[in-house]
Every structure is written in C-alpha cells, then in structure tokens.
Amino acid sequence: MQRIGVFVCHCGTNIAGTVDVKAVAEALKTEPGVVFSTDYQYMCSQAGQDIIKKAIAEYNLTGIVVCSCSPRMHEATFRKTAAAAGLNPYMVEIANIREQCSWVHKEVPIGTEKAIILAKAAVAKVNLNAPLTPGESPVTKRALVIGGGIAGIQTALDIADAGFPVDIVETKPTIGGKMAQLDKTFPTLDCAACILTPKMVDVAQNDKIRVFSYSEVTEVGGFVGNFEVTIKRRARYVKEDICTGCGLCTEKCPQKKVPNEFNLGMDNRSAIYIPFAQAVPKVATIDPNHCMKLKTGKCGVCSKVCTAGAIDYEAKDEFVKEKYGAIVVATGFNPISMEKFDEFAYSQSKDVITSLELERLMNAAGPTGGTLLRPSDHEHPHTIVFVQCVGSRCEACAEKGKEYCSKICCMYTAKHAMLIRDKYPDTEVYVFYIDVRTPGKNFDEFYRRAVEEYGVHYIKGMVGKVSPEGNKLKVQGSDLIYGRQLHIDADLVVLAAAIEPDKSARPLATMLTASMDTNDFFTEAHPKLRPVESPTAGVFLSGTCQGPKDIPETVSQAGAAASKVIGLLCKDKLTGNPCVAHSDEMMCNGCSTCEKVCPYGAISYVDKEFRMPDRTTKVRRVAVVNEAVCQGCGACTVACMSGAMDLKGFMNKQIMAEVDAICK
C-alpha cells in the first residue's frame, strides 16, 4: 500500500478564490492510501516545496499528489522537489485544479466539488504508480532551419557562430525572403538591402552553414536530438557548384515574358533567371514551366552561352537525408490575396496596389528603378490614398480576411507616406485608418513625424469603395471624426493587405507534429515563458511563422530561438522520458499493428520461445519496444487490441482507476 501525501495549493486567489482549498485537503484525508493532507498559499514557492520535502521525510511518503496548476506548468518543479527528498520523481501526480477547475468555474461549491474529484483521481493513479528511471539518448549536433528569410538567416548565423553546423532549407531559388523585397525599413529608414545582403553573404561564406535553396522538407522522422529529415532539392537545371552567376544566360534567354515574382509580377524576367543581383546562392535557375527547351526540346541557348558548362537539362529532383538535433521553423508570411476585396477594385485597376508592390515600385532595384510611377501609364501619381487594415481585424468578413491585427501595416504605411512626401512634395497623401497602432521603440515618434512634419492626411475611417473612372480612382470613404463622407480623386491606391502564414506551414506542422492556432500560426510552448519553443520538443519558432512581427522583433526572436537550439546542441546526451511503452509478451500476438502506428520506429518483432502450460515449447512472434527510441506517445497502446501494449506511467489500469475515481 502506498503512503500518499496530498498538497493543495491556493495559487494566491487563482485557486482559493473559487475552490475551498481547506475542504479539499480535508476531504482527501480519508482516501485510500492518503496519510497526510495539507494546503498552502504557493506550493511552488521555496516554502511550499519545503512543506512537501518535510512531509515526505516525516510521514515516510511513497507518493505525492499536488493539487495545483496544469502539469505543463509545474510538474517538473514538483518532481524535482520529490527527487530532492529522496522520492522517485515519477511518484508525483498533479491534479490540475486551476486551468481545469478554478479558472473555468465561478461558484465555490461547484469548484470545490470538482477539485475534490480531480484530486481523488490523482490519488487513485498514484496508488498504482511505480518508480521509473529515465534512459538517455544522444544528440545530433546539427540544426535545421526551415525558411531563409531574415528570421532563418539570423537564427542560422547565431547557431553557426556558436560552432554548430546548420542547414537552411529555402523553397525559393535564393535566401532573403520578404525583407529582400523591401525598400527602406522603419523606424530608422535604412535601406533593407544594405542591412540584409551582408547577412546573406555571411551565410554564403560561413563554412558551418549549408544552404539548400529551391528545396523543401518532405519528411520528418525521429524526435528531439535525433530528427531524421528528408529534403527535396528541386531540379534547377543548373549545376549549383559550377554556375558562376555571371548572368549571361539570363540575358540571352529568348523567353523573356515570364512574370517576375520578385517584383510581384510588375515586370518580366527570362525563363532562366537569378531572382535579384544579390541573390544567395548566386546561381541561375531554369523555370521549367516557361523554358522552351524543357517544354518542347527546342532552344538550348543558355547551354550554348554558358562558358562554365553549368546547364543540365536532364537534372532530376534529388532527395537528401540528414540527421538533426534541433529544427527551427522560420517559414514566414505572405500578404493575403486581394482578389476577394472587390470594393477596392484591386482586380480592376492596375493602379490599386498592395503595400508590398509599392515597396518594389519605390525600390531602386525595382521595375521602375526607384521612381514612383503608376503601373498603368507610368505617370507620377499626385494623389495617393492608403487604405489600412485590408483584411486585418476583419471579424465580419472572416471568409476573405483575418480576425487578427497584422501589426506591421501602421508602421510601414507611415514610412511609405513619409518617403513619398519627402521625395515628391507635390503629392497629396491620405491614409484611412481604424486605429494607428505604434507601440515599439521610436515608433510613435516616427508616426507623428509623418503627420506633423510631412503633412500626411490621416483620416479615421474606412474606404467604402474605389471605382476606376478614366485615369482616376474615385475613392469614397468616411471621415469618422468630422462625420462626413469623403470623395477623393486618387491616382494611386495602396492597400495594406493583411499578412498570413506561408501556405507551406500547415503541412510542415503536420510533419513536425507541432501545433498551430486556427490562423495557421505556430503555437508556442508558453506564450510568455517559452515564446520561441514549440510544444514539440526540439522544434523552435523564429519570425512570423509564430505571429505577425516586424523586423526588429523577428531578429530578436531569431536570436532567442538560436540560443535555445545552442542550449540543446551543447548537451551530449538528453535525459529521456521513462514513460515508454512496454509489451506484455504473454499477451502479444505479433500482429504488427503497433509497429504500423509507431511514429518513431521504436517497435520491432522477435521470434521467441515460450514454455506452454502443457510443457511443450512454442515459438511466437512478439513485439519488442526500443526504450531509447520510444517517446511515450501511447499510439501503440490504443492500437493494440490484445491489451499487450501498455505505457509506463500511464498504464491502462492507472487511467481506468482515474476514470473510476471520477465516476464514483
């Protein structure tokens, strides 16, 4: 029989406000196995932990139940407390009477009753607990960064700086991401290329960093410290190691009518292309959808002009398998499609553009060489209307927009407005906004400068309709402060499109078994205390894949993710989880179902001799679990119809005992 101690935490008023903690401690005193029961204001504090340690010694406890917050929060804390007092840490059970009880109930009698039931269930489980000892697993000292934007670049550089090899996988032919497309950056107005491209060069020159550009992750196996990842290197039809990036092929290529995605389709590129002059790796890529040689077999100009002999029309997709200790997700964002926002006439007029398109139009390396010209007639626009929150904070229009704030639009619009007024003082700039949100160092000052020094017309209210008429865009909007309708004849309308996670994130999250929110942003392990870690061990988050962020925030988060990775890769061994599966070979019938559902390949089969009751010997095929590989997910235990497979620490009979205690 166990000797169990029950410790009920008040959590200040978090629990004690809705649960009569004294009554819980009292009620548990008579449960089978319980020899001691008490309550305290903050069980996780030094004083609270001392109460537990003292009770373990004084009452000779063999198991403890802490009625407190979620085990995600403090299970590890109390396990350490138990270990310090000489008790096996796996003899500790947490009854979650905060998140699953006091926080969801309002009335004390109901909260108290439920807290008692949850505590009884935990006691019923501890009665069946057995001491467990964790094993160890090695750590592969290499990191994978998925996404080569500023987030991925910074994370990779920081990890490499600590001496660990890093691979970057980027779907585009070059790293750089969205930042490479930007013109200037707020709030200091330094040019994006000037601060980004040196980092890209650092990546290229760092011998610890490998860049798999034009590639994607197709399969992820394994677990923290021991991931096994398959990377698909899409055929670029140019040998990366031979191409010098001279660009002659892109000049001679006869197919020059391919919309240039780097300039968001506002000009054309050739079928063989280098996305931009500072691309890393600086090698050409053949677009198989437009290359005449690949489509019809006729052409081959690039191959003829290439002095290095880098062109390879026969190239095939290649698959690389590599082991990693940690994975950083940095898949970034895209502006949402404006197709559904008919009221702003985006599909009808070339002069209704998104803010990212405006970045390209103002960029010296963009389609207009940095002179702001209307896409339709290449004239200087004299009246420009910015529309904020297009698809952001869009509760009513959830089908086309997003409920969240995209966070960066207020600041970049202030930047655009300011830059335009600075360069073209004869241009009138109007900004329609719901709110202007400028928290951040020097952000509000920046916005006020746009209004006060640069004379940008900020109008609180939304644009109702944009209608193209002749070469003008008739903008109808409401001015909520003056309570009037405004009609503006604009030359250019710029939409601050909401941003959304890249479409590759969802399938990637599935491969990584990392959780996402309803908007497909990756979920962090704890919003405050573990913001750069995914709940899946060994998977870290960097940049906008986790939520909308500007560049300063992205870079700091990228560094934080890198430091977490470094902390992991520094370890030679990881302490495993002793809650692993175990097969009862007398019950196992060798059907292979568990092997099929095991995501870690931890189960194999052996033929084993069994002595039968009639003294004969029988050879049977039975399952064997590799405890070093098993991650304790429990998939096998539910798939096993014989009930042979069980999970240590979460045995079927323990769970049934909990259920019984709750239903009693």
Add this chain to the structure above:
Amino acid sequence: MQEIKREVLVNKASELLKNGTVDRVFGWKKGEFDYDITPALFTTAEDIENEFVWGDFCGANFSKYLIKETGKSENKVLVFLKPCDTYSFNQLLTEHRFDREKVYAVGVPCNGMLDTGKIKSSAEGISKVTDNGDKVVIETLFDGEITLDRNELLPDRCLNCKSKKHVAYDELLGEDGAVLDSNRFDEVEKLEKMTPDERFAFWQNELSRCIRCNACRDVCPACTCEKCVFDNPNSGVENKAATNEFEEKMFHIIRAFHVAGRCTDCGECSRVCPQHIPLHLLNRKFIKDIDSFYGEYQAGAEVGSRAPIVNYTTEDIEPGDAVRRNENA
C-alpha cells in the same frame, strides 16, 4: 446448388494427400442433421471418401483454424477456401498469424450457403434437405415435402455477397468470379436513419437475447488474441455473462471496436449466433464509416495492406469533420 461437385473436392484432397503435398485436410463433414454440417480435419483419403461433405451448408470459414493447426506440424495442411474465406485468410497473413508456407490453399467457387436459421423457421421436423437448382426441397416428418426458393433461404452475407473472386489460393477449382457491387450497406443505412432512441431500442432488442456463449468471438477470424480481454482478469472488463443491460451491449461493442478495420465482413459471427443476432451489422457500420472517411478499403483484399485506422496520411479527415459529417448525415 454448388457449381463444383463434391467429387472434385474429394479427388483433389485425396490426390494431395497421396502425393504428400499435405498430410491434413480441412473439410466439412455431416453433423446430426443435413443442415448441421461441421468443420473437420481429415488425415486419410478413406475418411475423406466416406465423410467429406460439400453442399449448401458448408458455410464454415477455415481461415482461423490455420493458426493452431499450422503450429502443430512442419507439414502442410490443405484448406478449401470459398471467396469470402480468402479475405480472412489474407487478413490473418497480414497480421502474421500463421505461416503461409505450411498451408496449401485450394479455392472453391461458392453460390452462397443457406441460412440454417431460415431453414429451421420455415419448416418443422426437418428430416432431409436437398438442393435442386434454384429450389430447395425440405422433407419433413409431419408436413411432407416443402419446396422453397433458394434465394429466400440465403443469409444476408450471401444475398449481399461482396465478392466471388478468390484473393488467395495455390490452386483454384472451377472458374474465378469477380468482386461484386453489393448492397451490403443498405441495412446499415436503415439503422443510421433511425433516431438515436429507435436505434437504441433496436440494439437493445437484439443484444438482450445474447446468452454470452462467445460463439461469435470464437468463430471470428479477426478475434485471435492470445488472451481475449474478456477472459483476462487483469483487463478490468473480464466477464462471462452479462450482469445487466449495459454489459450486454458492452461485449458486442467492444468486440466491434477490436475488429474495426480488420473485419473482412465474412459474416461468420451472424452465422453461428444461436440467438440470430445480426452482429455483422455492427461491423458493417464500421466498414461503411471507414470507407466514407478514408476512402474504400477492403480488409484482406491483399496481404500487408495498411488499414486506414492504423495508417496516417495528410489527407486524413480531421476528427471534428468526421463528427460533423456524421451529424449532418
């Protein structure tokens, strides 16, 4: 009436015994009544000549018998398999339940096997049953001869036969058939259309007749655990006879869950049920759901296939969507 004559099977069995290919033969032999054919293991050509039976009551599926029998000897055992039996055969191989090398499988075509229950309820004092093409002639002690349509005496599994194709054999007697478009889910749909209360009442009525003889479990080719949870004192659900209404249902529902994705719909459970409970409908509901959620899947159609519920693809339906789809159905 079966296409293949008894002599063909008897000759094949004798030949394989004599040439040493096999030393045991699974076949059917006469029971107490004509409709009461029992499975048997023959070891001599003489016994086969005298006792082997082949006809409209040879419904028993021998696949499961192979688990024990192949463990007894290094020599091969001959088994006759009807098309639906071959699915169970493959499913057991998928689960590594017997050694394929120790079996010589002979496929036999099947025209459907008559339902003993239907025969017994259509006449009293049955002394002899003879098949005659589309008709079945029943001789009775009191009412003379009764002639019935063969179709009326077929069980659900044969009326809605899913396949006349053998998916496994070493040798085939007669012609192989095709996988059929059956209406086997019609009954399930009827149940789905009921209100929850009606459905509960339906199953209450059916399952309350259960006497927990365990025949359904014992005959089921998917029920091959070393130790059944219902016989295991440590399982927490062990029981012999149902003590209340809840336990009546529990046994059958747990069993249906245990064989979900592995049940080939051979229908043996309903055939052997002495209380005539349509147990196969529970399994068919699972098969229908699996088909609609994950795409068509036939357990046992091939060896080594991965049932959708022990497989994962990124196209898999989200659990919430599955629930909603069911609610909207």
